[in-house]
Structures are given as C-alpha cells and as structure tokens.
Amino acid sequence: MNVATKQWVAVGQLNDIPRQGARCVKNGEMTIAVFRTSDDRIYALEDKCPHKNGPLSQGIVHDGCVTCPLHNWVISLETGTAQGADEGATLSFPTKLEEDGSVLIGL
Numbered sequence: 793m794n795v796a797t798k799q800w801v802a803v804g805q806l807n808d809i810p811r812q813g814a815r816c817v818k819n820g821e822m823t824i825a826v827f828r829t830s831d832d833r834i835y836a837l838e839d840k841c842p843h844k845n846g847p848l849s850q851g852i853v854h855d856g857c858v859t860c861p862l863h864n865w866v867i868s869l870e871t872g873t874a875q876g877a878d879e880g881a882t883l884s885f886p887t888k889l890e891e892d893g894s895v896l897i898g899l
C-alpha cells in the first residue's frame with residue numbers, strides 16, 4: 793500500500809545499508825525499514841510484518857522480497873504485500889537514490 797508522498801527525507805547513504813539487509817529510521821512513532829537489494833535497489837516499508845508485526849528489517853532480502861524472521865511470510869519490497877497464499881500488506885514508501893549515494897524516502 794502506498795501512501796501519498798508529502799516530502800522527501802534524507803535517511804543516510806547507500807553504503808550505510810548492508811547489501812541484502814536493512815537499516816531502520818524513525819518517523820514519529822513509526823519505524824521504517826530501508827532495504828538494499830543485492831543489486832543496490834532501495835525500498836522502504838514500515839518495519840512491521842502484516843502477519844503479527846514481526847521486524848521485517850531483520851528478515852532475509854531476496855528476489856525483490858523480504859522474508860519475515862518470525863514465521864517466514866514473504867513480503868514484496870515494492871508494494872509491501874504478502875506473497876503467495878498469505879494476505880495483508882504493510883505500508884510502503886517511495887525511495888530515491890541520488891547520484892552522490894544519498895538515500896531519500898518519501899513521507
């Protein structure tokens with residue numbers, strides 16, 4: 793589920809995020825996991841699995857998805873939706889990668 797973008801917020805550098813890993817940033821009460829794929833694409837999802845709120849930032853990133861560390865639901869990094877037979881979605885946010893390696897997320 794995408795939310796309307798209000799502003800672009802810099803959340804650090806590409807190299808601050810491990811490949812196939814994530815880094816968390818706070819937005820008020822919400823924690824947002826910023827993911828980096830093996831080919832350096834960046835995605836941002838609320839750090840909350842649609843199943844039982846597992847920390848997606850601690851999951852395994854693969855094939856444009858993250859596997860939740862708690863019960864292995866597979867969540868699309870692009871849309872935040874659960875894949876396969878599972879149903880639900882977490883909030884997703886647009887991202888931008890600048891030439892200088894700055895990572896921005898749209899909030």
Ligand code: FES
Nearest residue numbers: 841844846860863
């Ligand atoms: S909390 Fe993520 S799969 Fe159960």
